[in-house]
Amino acid sequence: MLSPGEVTNVRRDDPLLPRPMAVFRQRPASGPESPSDVEVLYKVEGRGTALLAEAREGARIRLVGPLGRPFPTPRPGARVVVVGGGTGIASVYGLAAEAPSGSRSTLILGARSATDLMARADFEALPAILQFTTEDGSLGEKGLVTAPLERALAEGDVDTVYCCGPTPMMRAxxxxxxxxxxxxxxxxxxxxxxxxxxxxxxxxxRPAGDYALVCRDGPVFDASEIQWDGLP
Ligand SMILES: Cc1cc2nc3c(=O)[nH]c(=O)nc-3n(C[C@H](O)[C@H](O)[C@H](O)COP(=O)(O)OP(=O)(O)OC[C@H]3O[C@@H](n4cnc5c(N)ncnc54)[C@H](O)[C@@H]3O)c2cc1C
Ligand code: FES
Known part of the structure; x- marks a missing residue:
């Protein structure tokens, strides 16, 4: 959870609430005294992310984390399909980058247009089969991520689908x-x-009629644990 706005000796509470962000990439500490670098990749949506984008090198930003449960690591040798859409692309990079050697990944990334697709070069550098879809056809296949996903599933050897993006996309x-x-x-x-x-x-x-807390019990869930009709 990142609190937009630089931490100074002047108290500020605009905006009051921190903004949830995925860890895009992490570089491990080189020793017990050295901090690890955590990289966050975000899109400016509204006031909070606009304030974050104003931060300059050396600025101090309040961060609470890491929080929640990450994606489970793919089984070695398993074929996985990783689907990212919109800002959800930031959440799937680590999974795709750190897949154990021997696992076979197909990455499907969707955006409205080529300019909306975040971190394209970073994904292109990964050892995965990469497919893009854009709604306007400006990059890759024109349409939604579900079309290449259906084709991958039809090949019959997919072990797990991992997904992050807008709720309707994840549901589909x-x-x-x-x-x-x-x-x-x-x-x-x-x-x-x-x-x-x-x-x-x-x-x-959840299907049983109770509720999960996305921040504490998730944000990663087996899709069968979610009652999609009740999600915003
Ligand atoms: C677990 C988690 C991880 C996330 N990781 C990333 C990330 O790595 N990179 C990234 O760019 N974004 C990520 N998001 C979305 C990000 O938190 C929102 O875009 C951000 O909170 C918007 O804040 P804002 O003040 O700029 O916009 P606001 O003014 O608060 O809202 C602007 C627009 O963003 C939408 N929005 C607000 N909050 C969210 C939200 N939580 N999820 C989706 N849409 C929202 C609003 O509906 C509105 O349309 C993540 C969200 C969650 C829950
Ligand atoms: S964000 Fe407060 S309980 Fe989940």
Missing amino acids: CAERAAAAGVTCVVSLENNMACGFGVCLGCAAP
Whole structure:
């Protein structure tokens, strides 16, 4: 959870709430005394991210984390399909980059247009089969991520589908995977206020009628644990 705005000796609470962000990339500490670098990749959506973008090198920003559960590591040798859409692309990079050697990854990244696609060069440098879809056809296949996902599932050897993006996209991917009898793991992007299970603002309904807290129990869930109709 990143609090937009530089930390100074002047108290400021605009905006009041921190903004949830994925760890895009992390460089491990080189020794016990050296800090590790954490990289966040974000799109300017509104006031909070606009303030974040104003931060200059050396600025101090309040951060609470890491929080929540990450994607489970793919089994060595397994074929996985990783689907990212919109800002959800930032959440799937680490999974694709750190897949154990021997696992076979197909990466499907979707955006409205080529200019909306974040970190394209970083993804192109990964040892994965990479497919782009854009709604306007300016990069890769014109249309939605579900079309290449359906083709990958039809090949029959997919072990798990991993997915992060807008809720309708994740739901559509989960439905395609379920129809093919393949496990689907999603990282939900519900709005959050506290990030650690106190405000109950991120509750997501489960099929049994109870609720999961996306910040504490997730944001990563097996898609079968989610009651999609009740999600915002
Ligand atoms: C677990 C998690 C991880 C995320 N990781 C990333 C990331 O790595 N990179 C990134 O760019 N974005 C990420 N997001 C989305 C990001 O948190 C929102 O874009 C951000 O909070 C918007 O804040 P704002 O003040 O700029 O915009 P606001 O003024 O608060 O809102 C502007 C627009 O953004 C939408 N929005 C607000 N909050 C969210 C949200 N939580 N999820 C989706 N849309 C939202 C609003 O509906 C509105 O349309 C993540 C969200 C979650 C829950
Ligand atoms: S964001 Fe507060 S409980 Fe999840």
